[in-house]
Amino acid sequence: MSGFVRLWPEQASHYAAQVDWLVIGFTGMMAMFVVPVFVFMWVFIFRYRRGHAAERDHRPSGSLKVELTWMVLPFIGALVLFVYSARLFFEARVPPADALEIQVTAKQWMWKFQHTGGQREINTLHVPAERPVKLTMISEDVIHSLFFPSLRVKQDVLPGRYTEMWFQAERPGTYDVYCAEYCGTDHAAMTARLEVLSPSDYQRWLEGADEGRSLAAQGEALFRQFGCSGCHGAASVTRAPPLEGLYGRSVALADGSRVVADDAYLRDSILLPQKQVVAGYAPVMPTYANVMDEEAVARLVAYLRSLADPRPEPATGPSEDNR
Amino acid sequence: MNTLPTAADAAPRSYLDAAHGLRSWLFTVDHKRIAVLYMLAVTFFFFVGGLAASLIRIELVTSEGDLLTADGYNRAFTLHGVIMVWFFLIPSIPSVFGNFLVPLMIGARDLAFPRLNLISWYLLMGGGLFTLLALVLGGVDTGWTFYTPLSTMFSNGHVVAVICGVFVAGFSSILTGINLIVSIHTLRAPGMTWFRLPLFVWSMYATSIILVLATPVLAITLVLVAAEHLFGIGVFDPRLGGDPLLFQHLFWFYSHPAVYIMILPAMGVVSELITASAHKRIFGYRFVAFSSIAIAIIGFMVWGHHMFVAGQSMYASMVFSLLSFLVSIPSAIKAYNWTATLYKSDLTVHAPFLFALTFVGLFIVGGVTGLFLALLAADLHAHDTYFVVAHFHYIMVGAAVAGYFGALHFWWPKITGRMYPELWGRIAAVMIFCGFNLTFFPQFLLGYLGMPRRYHSYPADFQFLHVMSSAGASILAVAYALPLFYLAWSLRYGQRAAVNPWGAAGLEWRTASPPPVHNFNSPVVVDFEAYDYAPEAARDRL
Ligand code: HEM
Ligand SMILES: [Cu+2]
Ligand SMILES: [Cu+2]
Numbered sequence: 001m002s003g004f005v006r007l008w009p010e011q012a013s014h015y016a017a018q019v020d021w022l023v024i025g026f027t028g029m030m031a032m033f034v035v036p037v038f039v040f041m042w043v044f045i046f047r048y049r050r051g052h053a054a055e056r057d058h059r060p061s062g063s064l065k066v067e068l069t070w071m072v073l074p075f076i077g078a079l080v081l082f083v084y085s086a087r088l089f090f091e092a093r094v095p096p097a098d099a100l101e102i103q104v105t106a107k108q109w110m111w112k113f114q115h116t117g118g119q120r121e122i123n124t125l126h127v128p129a130e131r132p133v134k135l136t137m138i139s140e141d142v143i144h145s146l147f148f149p150s151l152r153v154k155q156d157v158l159p160g161r162y163t164e165m166w167f168q169a170e171r172p173g174t175y176d177v178y179c180a181e182y183c184g185t186d187h188a189a190m191t192a193r194l195e196v197l198s199p200s201d202y203q204r205w206l207e208g209a210d211e212g213r214s215l216a217a218q219g220e221a222l223f224r225q226f227g228c229s230g231c232h233g234a235a236s237v238t239r240a241p242p243l244e245g246l247y248g249r250s251v252a253l254a255d256g257s258r259v260v261a262d263d264a265y266l267r268d269s270i271l272l273p274q275k276q277v278v279a280g281y282a283p284v285m286p287t288y289a290n291v292m293d294e295e296a297v298a299r300l301v302a303y304l305r306s307l308a309d310p311r312p313e314p315a316t317g318p319s320e321d322n323r
Numbered sequence: 324m325n326t327l328p329t330a331a332d333a334a335p336r337s338y339l340d341a342a343h344g345l346r347s348w349l350f351t352v353d354h355k356r357i358a359v360l361y362m363l364a365v366t367f368f369f370f371v372g373g374l375a376a377s378l379i380r381i382e383l384v385t386s387e388g389d390l391l392t393a394d395g396y397n398r399a400f401t402l403h404g405v406i407m408v409w410f411f412l413i414p415s416i417p418s419v420f421g422n423f424l425v426p427l428m429i430g431a432r433d434l435a436f437p438r439l440n441l442i443s444w445y446l447l448m449g450g451g452l453f454t455l456l457a458l459v460l461g462g463v464d465t466g467w468t469f470y471t472p473l474s475t476m477f478s479n480g481h482v483v484a485v486i487c488g489v490f491v492a493g494f495s496s497i498l499t500g501i502n503l504i505v506s507i508h509t510l511r512a513p514g515m516t517w518f519r520l521p522l523f524v525w526s527m528y529a530t531s532i533i534l535v536l537a538t539p540v541l542a543i544t545l546v547l548v549a550a551e552h553l554f555g556i557g558v559f560d561p562r563l564g565g566d567p568l569l570f571q572h573l574f575w576f577y578s579h580p581a582v583y584i585m586i587l588p589a590m591g592v593v594s595e596l597i598t599a600s601a602h603k604r605i606f607g608y609r610f611v612a613f614s615s616i617a618i619a620i621i622g623f624m625v626w627g628h629h630m631f632v633a634g635q636s637m638y639a640s641m642v643f644s645l646l647s648f649l650v651s652i653p654s655a656i657k658a659y660n661w662t663a664t665l666y667k668s669d670l671t672v673h674a675p676f677l678f679a680l681t682f683v684g685l686f687i688v689g690g691v692t693g694l695f696l697a698l699l700a701a702d703l704h705a706h707d708t709y710f711v712v713a714h715f716h717y718i719m720v721g722a723a724v725a726g727y728f729g730a731l732h733f734w735w736p737k738i739t740g741r742m743y744p745e746l747w748g749r750i751a752a753v754m755i756f757c758g759f760n761l762t763f764f765p766q767f768l769l770g771y772l773g774m775p776r777r778y779h780s781y782p783a784d785f786q787f788l789h790v791m792s793s794a795g796a797s798i799l800a801v802a803y804a805l806p807l808f809y810l811a812w813s814l815r816y817g818q819r820a821a822v823n824p825w826g827a828a829g830l831e832w833r834t835a836s837p838p839p840v841h842n843f844n845s846p847v848v849v850d851f852e853a854y855d856y857a858p859e860a861a862r863d864r865l
Contacts, residue, residue, distance in 0.1 A: 005787045009772050019700050023771075026698060030691045033655070037662050037687060041680070044665035048601075049672060059667045062607040070659045071652055078648050081698065086641050089699035093637045108477070142473040143567065145632065145707060149773025152704040156633045158568070159472060160561025163634045176782065180707040180775045182466050184473055185393050188778035289562070 012150035012169045012196060018088055019152040026081050033074040092153055095166035099134035100127070103215070103298040106157040107140035109186040111177070114298060118211040118218055123192040125177065126209075127169060128202035134166040136263060138294045145181035148194060154180050162264050169196040219303025222296055226288065240285065241278050247308035252279040266301045335844070337740065337837040352437035353840060358423035359738070360444050361414060366807070368410040368451060373800065375403035380762075380796040383789045388780040396779040397464035398480065404467030405458065409489050410451045412719055413581065416588030417534070418447070418499055420730045421527045423738060425503055427831035427838065428521050430512025430847035435505040439498050446495035454488025457481045466777060468578075471559035471570040475551040482552055486545045493538045493545075496584075500534030503527055512830075514849035521829055521853055522598075522611055526591025529615035533580045533587075533622065541577040544570065571633055575626035583622045585719050586686075587615055589726025590657055593679045596729050597661050599827035600676035601668030604854040607660040614653035621650040631702045640699060647697035654690050658683060671825075674748025678729030681756045682722045689717030692767065710770025713763045721759045728755070728806060735810065736820030740837040743817060747809040754802035761795025828855045 011017050047054050102125070103114040113121045127133045137146060137157040147154035148167065155165035179190035197205055213221075223229055231240040246261050254277040259265055268275050270292070273285040288297075338355045341347075348356060378399045382390045391399060422440065426433055434440050457463065461481030465474040474482050507528050511520075548570070550556045557563025559570045598605045605611060627635060627643030661683060670676070692714040696702050705711060728751070735743050765788040770776075774785045781789070823832040828851075834843050 006772060006784055007768055019704055022698070023695065023701050026695060026701070030694065034687055034691060037658055038684070040662050041665060041683070044662070044668065045670060045672065045680075048665060048668045049670045050602075054667075056667045056669065059603060060606065060663075061604045062610070066663070067607055067610050067656070067660075071656060074655055075648065075652055078651075078694065082645060082648055085698045085700045086644065089631075089640070089703065090637065092700065092703060142477050143470060143633075147707070147773070147775060149704070152700075154632050154703060154706060158561075158634055160567055161634065176773065178773065178775045182397075182468075182470070182473070182707075182777040184464065184477055185397065187397075188388070188393065188780050 009152075010150040010173075010175065012148075012171050012173065012175055012194075013152075013167055014170055015088075015092065015167065016150060016152040022081065022085055022088060025084075029077050029081060033077065092166075095134040095164060096132045099132035099166050101134050101136065102127070103295075103302070104135045104137035104146065104157065105140060105294045105298065106137065106144040106146070106179070106190075108142065108184055109179070109190040111146070111179075111190070111192045112295060114215055114295060115206070116215050116302065117206055118214045119206060119209040120211065121209070124195060125192060126195045126197060126202065126205050128199050129169050129172050129196050130199065132166055132168045134164060136162050136164050136298075138162050138267075138298075140294050142183050143181050144179050144183050144190065147178045147180035148175065149178070150175040150194075156181055162267065169194075172196045172198050172201070215299055215302040216306035217303075219299035219301070219306075222292075222300050223303055226292070228300075231285070238284065239281060241281060243304055244307045247305045249308075251276075253277060254279045254281075254283075263301055263305075266304050267297055270297055270300060335839050335841075337835060338840045339740070339837050341840045350441075352433070352441055354422050354426050354434045354437065354440060355738075355838065355842075357440050357444055358419050361418040361422060361447075364444070364448055364451065365411050365415050365419060368406050368455075369415075369803075371455065372403050372407040372411055373803065375399045375406070377796070377800060379403060380793040382779070383781075384793045386781050386783045386786045386789075391779070393779045394462075394464055394479075397466075397777070398458070398462040400777060401463050401466055401480075402458040405454060405463075405485060405489065406451075407719075408467055408581075408585075409492050410447070410454070412585040412723060413496060414447055414492075414499075415585075415723070415727050416592060416730060417503070417527060417530055417584070418443070418495075419727075420523075420592065420734065421499070421503055421530075421588065424734065424831060425506060425524055425527055426510070427737075427834070427842055428524050428829060429507060429510060430515055430830050430843065430849060431506060431510035432841045432843075434502045435510060436502050440502055443495040443498040443502070446498070447492050450488045450490070450492030450495065453491070454485050457484035457488060468574060469545075469548060469570075470574075471548060471551070472561075472565075472567065475548055476560050476562075478552075483549050486549050490542055490545050493542045496534045496538045500531035500538070503531040504535065507531075512847040512849050515847075518609070518612070519849060519851075519853050520612075522594035522605065522608070522615075523588075523591035525612040526587045526594070526615045529619040530584055530587045530591075532616075532619050533584050536623070537577045537580040537584075540573060541581075544573040544577065547573075568630070568633060568635065571630055572626070575629045576623070579626040579629065580619075580622045582715070582719065583618055585723050587618060589682060589723045590615065590654075590686075592726045592730040592733075593661065593682050594657070595829070596675045596679040596733055597664050598854045598856075599733070599825050599829075600673065600679070601664055601670050602826060603664060603668040603856050604852075605660065606663035606666070607656075608853065610656050611660050614656045617653040618650065621646065621653070625650050625697075628697050628702075631699060632706050644697050644699050648694065651690060651694055651697075654686075658687055658690075673825075674743070674745060674752055675729050675733035675825075677749055677752035678725050678732060678755075681725040681752055681759075682729060684756070685717050685721030685725060685759060689714055689722055692717065704773075705770055707776055708770035709766040709774045709776055712776050713766035713770060716763050716766070721763065724803070725752075725755065728752070731806065731810070733825070734831075735813070736824050737831055737836050737838070739814060739817075740820050741813045741817030742820050742824065743806075743813045744809050747805065751802055751805045751809075754798060754805070758795050758798030758800075758802050762792050762799050763795070765789075765791040765795075828853070 105112040111123050113125050139157045139159045144157040145154050151167045155163050175194040177192035177194050231238040232243050249261050250258050251261050252258055271289045277283045463480035463485045465478050547558045551558050557565040559565040561567050625647045628647045631640045732748050769788045820836040
């Protein structure tokens with residue numbers, strides 16, 4: 001790196017290149033509308049400065065046609081790029097269904113990542129190249145923001161609510177990751193590394209970092225440890241809804257509304273059980289907000305999701321992706 | 324040309340000579356004296372905020388955090404932001420020049436509520452000094468944006484004290500806004516119709532609307548933050564059952580309009596400076612006038628462009644993006660009309676005009692980069708990086724402060740009765756322009772490279788551009804301090820100013836410099852248009 005000054009960020013994805021082109025195109029478009037202002041200003045200043053002979057008769061003091069021209073033309077120009085940018089934005093915001101899923105937990109001042117295979121890392125994130133990766137993120141405390149400059153994407157990470165982001169890196173390499181939302185004392189130290197690996201290297205990494213149990217299997221252990229099975233198990237005495245096949249289904253709530261059981265719903269059911277009570281059940285489920293951190297919740301959610309699979313056994317192999 | 328009796332010779336004493344002593348200033352209800360009080364206050368706050376900025380820029384010369392601790396740095400930029408936004412920029416032009424000029428420009432003896440006007444000053448000073456004390460003695464590390472739940476549940480500073488100070492100062496804004504609106508509605512001299520008003524008055528009117536409508540939202544939001552912080556009432560923190568994004572919606576609902584509080588007055592100043600330098604009626608008077616009102620209205624509908632990555636709905640983001648493009652049209656209208664005004668003008672290039680040019684140049688860069696940030700896919704990358712920092716400094720510091728200095732030079736003869744030294748004025752204007760660009764242009768590159776804002780230390784890759792920026796900042800610091808010296812010098816040694824040293828149109832140039840206590844010595848009747856310059860240039864200038 002030494003010896004030259006970097007003036008343009010690396011492009012680690014196809015999307016990053018598209019954003020750069022958008023920015024360059026927009027710069028060109030804006031130049032078309034702005035450069036005339038500078039040019040004419042200087043021409044007029046030179047030509048009409050006091051003491052300089054110039055024709056000054058019939059001074060105009062307004063013209064509707066001129067006004068409309070410089071209102072409408074730049075706006076239409078900008079709209080074209082607005083549409084292009086909105087399409088890119090849409091693409092960046094809607095993850096493809098087959099994306100590899102990774103759980104992100106932020107807390108003052110570190111990043112924690114959990115892979116479906118059960119691998120866990122702190123302040124480093126390994127992902128395969130040429131494959132969409134979807135991050136489901138939540139914060140333990142204040143708002144943070146996960147920022148990948150080389151991918152041109154960031155997303156705030158909120159307490160109490162999952163947010164998501166996805167990308168597809170193309171070029172293997174090591175890239176900087178920052179926290180972009182100011183989060184207190186060591187905000188500047190809340191950085192991480194993104195390791196984009198070729199598919200075969202990634203496979204090797206997964207095996208090397210294997211924890212022995214997949215995320216869902218870890219969740220299953222928690223499910224027993226925290227006594228969930230005592231109520232939700234098949235043989236329990238308390239009347240609690242069965243959780244098999246719940247994920248992705250529409251649930252009828254006691255207040256008459258319906259909600260799709262997604263990650264956010266499962267999380268809220270564990271931490272804020274009184275928020276959405278299932279129709280036909282007593283609100284007896286205790287909250288786990290004080291005994292469980294977001295990482296544990298993420299594992300439980302992974303387990304509950306695995307129960308939606310037609311296969312009875314939760315996924316165990318690290319090479320297995322969750323779909 | 325129609326001349327009013329100026330009667331500078333038989334005039335009663337000027338507002339400066341009418342009374343002497345500290346008491347005569349601290350208990351004055353004369354809008355001109357209150358304007359001078361405001362001028363002293365905002366100058367003080369400007370240099371306090373500037374001191375914090377210097378600390379920040381010195382810290383960032385090296386990539387490690389060596390001058391300040393992480394908490395010290397966070398406190399420094401919080402102090403800088405809070406002081407600059409609420410105690411310099413927002414009161415600067417409205418309270419100093421709005422106060423001094425609006426009654427003169429509409430032909431009134433004073434504002435509608437002179438006592439309220441004085442109270443507003445005390446509120447600003449009380450809030451300001453209290454805030455400053457809290458920031459210096461205790462320190463707050465939330466940033467001027469007070470994002471929750473950081474500010475309510477995780478901050479280790481004196482959040483509530485600072486919030487109280489800002490809350491009190493907010494009432495100063497509201498009262499000033501009300502005073503200006505009522506004055507413009509009711510105190511216009513006979514014949515001063517709405518479309519004869521100088522454009523500065525139009526911009527003050529638009530600004531006042533925002534002051535009155537937006538500031539209460541800030542006040543409520545701050546009260547909620549304090550309530551959560553002190554009593555744990557769950558409003559914003561999800562652990563207490565609050566909504567993590569609610570604060571941002573409320574805050575930006577105030578703060579986006581607030582950025583127009585900072586820039587609209589400067590736009591009004593520039594409209595005055597350009598026409599007066601050009602000795603020519605402004606091009607498209609009504610378009611420039613209504614664009615101020617349009618900005619005030621549309622400005623209330625774009626706050627979501629600060630939240631594209633915050634987790635708000637994707638479709639909401641698209642709407643906010645589109646509206647942000649819309650809000651830039653009225654600003655563009657102004658820039659184009661100013662340019663067209665110079666066509667066939669009879670232009671004197673003096674310091675106020677150089678400040679106006681500085682404004683236009685920096686405002687255009689700031690405005691265009693605002694559009695980059697309104698462009699959704701670009702903002703996903705640029706949000707919360709130095710690109711944003713550069714964007715808003717180009718507008719609020721580069722442009723708005725150039726507008727403030729332009730006004731200071733242009734109306735200095737009217738306020739003090741003395742001319743400033745012209746050469747020094749030009750030197751300051753050029754230095755500000757150069758120093759400013761050197762300071763902030765590198766920050767666009769830094770931001771696009773990915774340098775996040777509010778970083779106490781940073782990867783060494785970014786250092787070169789940070790060093791450039793700090794070098795520029797040292798030039799800028801000198802340039803901003805310069806007027807302090809030569810303007811002070813001119814109070815004693817400056818040439819005495821004539822009634823109308825610029826040959827400008829406008830009622831304020833038809834009364835003595837400095838004006839008498841009651842502004843005009845004889846009743847004002849307006850029977851001429853705004854910017855009443857000769858439609859054909861005088862032959863002898865050809
Ligand atoms: C031409 C119209 C403008 C547009 C389209 C525009 C657009 C934007 C956008 C989209 C952002 C959010 C960027 C981000 O956080 O990612 C932003 C930030 C900002 N803008 Fe503007 N802007 C405009 C004019 C102004 C003006 C006139 C001012 C001030 C006088 C201003 C001051 C600010 C400030 C202070 C911020 C950042 C606040 C913070 O996060 O601390 N903008 N602008
Ligand atoms: Cu952070
Ligand atoms: Cu805004």
